Amino acid sequence: MAAVAVTVAAFGAATWLCGALILATAIHDDATRWGLACGAGSAVAALAGMGGYGYATGGRQTATAAAExxxxxxxxxxxxxxxxxxxxxxxxxxTIAAPAGPGPAPTGPPAAPQPPxxxxxxxxxxxxxxxxxxxxxxxxxxxxxxxxxxxx
Incomplete structure (x- = not known):
């Protein structure tokens, strides 16, 4: 829930900053200025969303890696x-050399260990x-x- 709130806040803050402050002096047409501001806000929100996804799934990925x-x-x-x-x-x-000296006669192939x-x-x-x-x-x-x- 926190990741969603941060994503929405990032979109709102970036859109307002671009539309009301940064682009206000350069672009006088409201439709164009707020359209560009929404695009910038969407880009910032996408970055915040990716960070939130990593935050939300970070614990599960660690648990999965530890389980294997x-x-x-x-x-x-x-x-x-x-x-x-x-x-x-x-x-x-x-090549690996055979051990020197007499040893016990093999009685058959050893059982292969099984992976966990x-x-x-x-x-x-x-x-x-x-x-x-x-x-x-x-x-x-x-x-x-x-x-x-x-x-x-």
Whole structure:
């Protein structure tokens, strides 16, 4: 309600200032002067309305962003909850060497961790998870030093 009141007040004040004070000495025709004043008042009211919209919805946007979970738990992993427009490089251009020494024999593929509901998760080493659209280059660095893991 406050945003509406500020928008109406901004329109009224800007229209009166232009019509009664600023344009009064330059334009003597009342219809032209008040028409221009209403246009200026409308422009000021539009700016006030945009500010009021941002004020009124600011709390909801923050709550929505906080509700989405973004997790990057692996070494050099990246998780982006929204859109990605830049370059993401998680590696150094060399391949990952197998650990030295004997180890336990694998018994099967490990279960892949599931992302949280409504969220984005990158759980493996050098993993990349993007919750929105990707417009950039993504490279995990695993390969010959080029963009072996890149997706356009």
């Amino acid at each position: 979970s973004v997790t990057a738990s692996g070494e050099r992993s990246v998780a982006i909850g929204g859109n990605s427009h830049g370059t993401i490089i998680t590696g150094d251009g060399t 509901p409504g969220g984005t998760a990158a759980t493996g080493n050098r993993a990349v998870a993007i919750g929105g659209d990707n417009r950039g280059t993504v490279s995990t660095g695993d390969g010959d030093g080029g963009n072996a893991g890149a997706t356009p």
